[in-house]
Every structure is written in structure tokens, then in C-alpha cells.
Amino acid sequence: MIYTLKISEKGQKTVWLPSNVPITGQTQAMFGSYSEPCLLISSLDTQNEITITKDLAKKLKIPFSSYICVFLDEQSVHLGPLIGIFTAGFRRSNIRPIGKRTFFFAKLLSKEKQVGGFAFVFGAHHINWETGTINGYFYTENGWEQFEVPFPNVIYNRLPNRRTENETTFQQIKHKLKNEYLIPWFNESFFNKWEIYRLLQKHPSALPYLPETYAHPTEEIVQMLLEKYEHVYVKPSNGSLGLSVYQIIQAKDKKIYYCRYRDEYEQNRLRKFTSLSSLWSEIFAQKEMEHYIVQQGIPLIRYKGRQVDFRIHTNKNKNGKWQVSAIAAKAAGKGSVTTHINNGGIVKTLDEIFEHEQERCIMTEKLKEAALTLSQCLEEKMGIAIGEIGFDIGIDQKGEIWLFEANSKPGRSIFTHPDLKKYEELTTILSLEYGVYLSEQIITKPEAIIT
Template identity: 45%
Template sequence: MSLEALPFKKEESRSKTIYVPIHLFKQFVEKIQFPNTISFGAKTVECKVAPHPEKKEEYLLSSDLWEQLLIPHEGPINLIHKDEALYIGPLVGIFTAGFTQFNLRPIGERSLFFAKLLSVQQKVGAFYFVFGAHQIDWDAGTINGYFYTKDGWKQTLVPLPNVVYDRLPNRKVENLEVSKEVKSRLQTEYDIPWFNPGFFNKWEIHQLLVGDEEASKHLPESFFQPSFNEIQQMLESHKQVYVKPANGSLGLGIQQLIQKKEEPFVYCRFRKDEENRLRRYSSLKRLLRNQFPYGFDEMIAQQGINLLKWNNNPIDFRIHTNKDENGVWSVSAIAAKIAGTGSITTHVKSGGEVKTVKELLHDIGAHPTIIKKLHSTALLLSEKIDEKMPGFIGEIGFDIGVDQNNHVWMFEANSKPGRTIFAHPRLKADDLQSRRLPLEYAIYLFKSSVETQPDLVNANEYFLR
């Protein structure tokens, strides 16, 4: 499916007409089937169709329809013709929270992140905006959403969107009744596709994959709410165990237990007050009592892996996967992360360092086929998670490791991955790809939602640019 969109412009007349390229108008003539309605987001109005007066490869819309449909601005769009209806757009809304009163930074510290996301709309062909629950007018069926323009942020009234991309900032906001209501009403009352609908729970993902023969090969041994005996057995077998919250993120709350050979002591490495700490204990019981005074409720104990190392510091890999314009999984970004000295994780905020994968594998003398293994494993896991999880999933961020025998292990899968790795100057292309693909996937959902409308099942369908 090509993603080459055509320009969409306003024509100063009150003719209730959309003007289309000659080749498209000829199709209507040949089939004796002329559209009589046009839809933008959740709004539909009656229209007439005519050939472009200057025979250009673009769409013109008369000003009266432009105003009725609440078109926010000119720009490239996609167009679908089905039966006697035209669908233009898509209009894609990013649902989030944390809005401020400041026009320069309407979503606070995340304003730049969203500005970069929205900047790809001209390249892909869509209308892309950010909105929160408080900006919806349910009675009017409109949203006073934020668009990012050449003049900065601008709040504009638009219809309810064709597709919603979920970028709520955390689980707390996601579980608010107002967030749940927006999601429920847009999906059930308006049948709007909603992708990336929630945060992953680490143990739920593990349970989904552990029963799959292919995926389970990449899962470290893990226990949920582990007992003393389970942690002791894992420590004896693997010499290191990671204990982390099932609903954690950003490496927060992770602790590493270490049993060195021929030593009576047990060590615990963790991070506190923005410092990496290491404590020694005379017994595992004493360590667990001191480090986990509230027990292991909603915690996971995971086998430690003897990872590839750079200057004796462990390495893991952040891999972003996205569905593309055909709804197929692809790797959009990959980077190597090196743990800081004494750090339990490879997170940059804990002293970690980001390198390109080729750069790092060259430095440590590793075989370049590892890159192919990382790609194929990430795509396999994406497909397996997608098969078993409800709803539309459009992107996943994986933390993946490679051991000394070049076996690939999955440590975590995140439905709303962070983007710290893209600060690396050689990852600009990956950054653009990872921002472009969610909008391309939204166009795929837009097309699919029109094609599968039950009252139009037997119709002739065209997807036109």
C-alpha cells in the first residue's frame, strides 16, 4: 500500500463540491457511481464531485464543506472511495494527559516529544493532533485539540478522530475513571480504532509467551511473588537473580542479588538517591529481610544472564518494533546500551551509555550475525505478543540481551517505550522511522475500519491517493 498522499486545498466557493484529479473522476464516470457524501473523522456531510478545474493531481474542497467538516489546515491527505461515500484524512488523535495553561508548552516537559511525533504528518499524509479528556465536547462530537504548526502549538476544533494513538504517561492516569470513559465511549459508541491501549504487566507478558515453543526459548527463568526457596534455588543455579516490580518502568525498583563462587557472602546491587549501591550480607535470609522488608508482592524474580560485555560492563539492546502501513511488524530502531560502572541496569539515567549496534559489535569483536538474530527475535516476540493480547498493538520496545554463547534473551517488553536512545547522533534515521510508523499504522487502521463497515460489505472498494 503506497503512502504517497496528494495535496488537499481549500477552494473559495460555496458549491458543496470536492474537486478530484481527472483519472479519479473518470473512474466515477465509468462505474456510474458518484459519491454523494464526504466524511472527515466522525463528521459526514453531503457533497458533489467534479474534476479538478486545472487538471492538477490534488484535491480541492469548497469552503462551505471545509467549514462544515472542521478541516484544520491544508496539507497532503489520503482518500478512500467506497460505495457512494468519500473518506478523507485520516484524522488521528494522540490521547494523553498532563496538559498545562502555557501555549508554548501545552503538554509540559513532553511538549517537544509530541511536537516531534506530529511533525511527520506532512510526510505521511494525515491530520495529527494531541488531546486530553477535558478537550472533548461529547454533545457536539468535537475536540479542541492541539496541532503543531510552523508557528508553534495551535488549538483547533476538529471532529472526533478516525483513529486514536494511546500515549497516556503512566498507569495511574490510565486507571482514572475519566481516562477509561474516553476510551470506552470512543471505541464502543463511535467504533474508533484505538491502538496501544495499555501498559504491559511484565508477568502477564511472561505468561503469554512461556507456553509458546518458539518464544519461550528467549525467556529467562522467572517466578512471580517468589518464595525464599525459589530465590535460593535460582541463586544457586545462576549465581545472579534480578528482583523487579511487575508493573515497573525506567529500571526503578530493580535489585540484583549476586552469589560469588567460593564466597560465603551474598551481595545486593541497587540504586538509591540517584546513586548505585552495593551491600554485602552474611546470608540470603538477612539480605531479603533488609532489602525487601515488605515482601515480594507484585514482584518478579528473574534469572540473571552472563551478558556480552564492553570494558567488563554488561550490554543489552533496546529494540523498537512498529507495525507499518500494511499492518506488518518491522524493526524501527535498535541500539546497544552499556551499563555504567556499578550500575544494575543499562539506563542512561543510571550512568549507562548508548552506542550503535554495529559500532559496539566491532569494538568487542562480536560476530555481525548477532544483528540478524536480534531483529528476528524482536519480530518473533512482537508477533507472538500481538497474537495473544487483545486490542490493536502498534509498537513495542524490547530490552533484549545476548549471552556469552550468543543466545538471545528477552528481559522486558514495553507498550509505551521511552526514547532516550534517540539522543545518539547516529540514530536520527531510526528516530524518524519510529515516529513515522505509528502514523502509517494509523492510516492502515483508517483504511481497514472503512473497508470492514458491516453495511458496506459487498461494495466495490478503492483506496486512492
């Protein structure tokens, strides 16, 4: 239940709670990592309002009145929760403090009143280890404001890229907050394509969706796959945005090989070779192939001659259950090896791809079933808290479903389509709802949380 939190000028070190909050001897109030002994009074006057005295709110570093949830353990009444969103790329600007991503975070934080609690954005330089506080950015009615608050109940990792995430500073901060302060993180790191594949291989429910894939591709492995599938994809195991992806095609007479990719000038290229050896030596000889994977090619369905795949967002909801929050189709750009927007791809709805309602309904259910199954399988095998996943999934010309990639920090490009904007709001609300759910679990059932 969501309550209105009010701060009162009257009284000292007191919290007035609705009668539907079952106090059973608790002696203190908590906000994030801060606690203070206080008087807790059960009030019959209201069912949806909580009042805290100003002196206690100051001690707990509650920044302002808002809408909150209340969770109880044996000793404490927890007000909040306090959800920290960890990122990088801050600027010295009160209008755009997180640069180009400020608008995304503003939309995310603006949903906190709908789920209950306080959410804020912070970076490495905002942490005060001596006091156990963070100078976090809150998005309020007055715009962006900074307040000093305790360490949060949970942390949602929204670092912008793998390079930043792998820096020693960020790894040390995550380790310290997670292991020394026991603050659970969700979506704590980017996914590695090969690691995801290996984990899913161990789950029988995921196996039907997995294309044949190998790490550390060699010329011999690629040739073996070409004999079976006629085309393959070579891509970085830690890549994103469709960068450095290569499609290798073997002609039917097996005398000609083609390589399609996007060059350093951001131009789509299709090159012809008389042997796989000549292609391999010219395209891949200087690359560190231990950082790549190779995957069987799938003959995908098409839209107006363009290959199509699907981006499916899944989120944990307020009950900790997986749900599909958005589905979009992506049609490849002319001559592009991927369907990514930056490579000329275009976003379409399922209505636009499947004109016949019966086919659309069948394929939609297949895609949803696959995404929910894969979400559950990944969570079970990874053993960490995951609140959202973005899947890239294909449908072949026989109607079979294939997983190409899973993303722990899915991009938002599909929401540029006017008919998909409503789902962007849903995905942001669900991210915060899961933060609230995870906070409740760590407070009321700490033994059930995987750390």
C-alpha cells in the same frame, strides 16, 4: 497515495476528486466522525489534487489545507485520516502546551505531511461529548494552534505513565471512545511484565527467548533460581526506567549473598549478607511482593567491563507489517543494576560494541529476527492493535538471545547518540503511517479490525 487538499471559495457543498479516485455512487464526504451529503465530481485535470468548497470544509470541521489520503466505503469518501494522540500533562502555554514533552510531540506531528492526513494531540479536558468534537492541538507552520475537529478515525495512546493511565477518568474515556464510538486505539496501554511473559509462554516461537521467570517471588523461589543461575533479578511487574530493580547474587561458596540496587537517594548500592533470609527480611519484608517478578540472571556480553543489553524498536509500517526501526546498545553504569541512562548507562551503536564486521552482522541479524518474531507473537496473543514496541534484549556469552522486557511506549533516550538520531525520525514517521493504515482498515475492512 497522498493528495494535496485545497479549500475553495467558489462553489457549494462540492468535492472535486482526481480521476484515479474510483467514485462508484458515494453521496457524502467524511472527515473523522463527521459526514455531510455533497456533490462529488471526478476531475480529469489533476491526479494528485483534491478541492473542497469552503462551506463543506467548515461543516466537516476540516481545519486547514494540507496533504491527505482518500479512502472509500459504499456511501462515503473519507478525507484524512484524522489521527488523535491522547496524552496528559497539558500546560497553559501556547509555546509548550504539553510541558517537557512538547518537543517530542512537535517532531511527531511535523511528519504528518509525509504520510498524509491530520494528526493532533488532546487530553481529557479537550473532549466535547455533546458535539462529538475535540479541541485538539495541531503543530502548524505558525507553531501550536488549537482547532475544533470531529472525533478521530483512530487514537494513539501516549499517556506519560502508568499512574495517569490507571486513573478512573482516563479508563472511562478510553472505554467510551473505544466501545461506544467504535474508535480503534493502538498501543492502548502499558505492558505488564508478567502478563507479557505469560502470553509469550503460550507461543512456541517465543519460548527460546524467555528467561525463567516467576510472579510473586518468595525467598524459596529465589533460592531455587540462585542454585541454578547464581544470580537473579527481582523487579516490579509494572515498573519502568529501571526503578526498584534488585540483583541478588550468591557467592560461589554459597555462604555470602549480595544485593545490588539503586536507593532512594539515587545512589547505586551493593550490600553484603551472610544468608538469603537476612537479605530478604531487610530488603523485601516491607514490599508487596505480589507486584514483583523474579527472573534468572543472564551472563551478558560486556563492553569495556560493562554489561550490555540492547534496545530494539519495532514499528508497523504503512502496509501493516512489522519492521525493525532502530537498534542501540546500552552499557551499564558503574555499579548499576541496569543499563538505563538515569542509572549511569551509556548508549552505543552496534559498530562500537562489535568491532569485527562478521560478528556484528551475525548478531544484528539475530537481534532483528528475535524482535520481529516477538512482535508478531505479542500481537497474535494480545489481540489488540499495536503499532510500536521497544524491546530490551540481551545476548549471553554463548551468543544466545534473551528477552528482558517489552515496552508499548518505549523511551527515546537511545536517540541522544548522534549516530542514532536518524532513526528517531523513522520511528515517528512509522507511528503516523500505522495510524493511516489502521484508519484505512477500519473504513474499508471494518470486520478485520480487532477492537
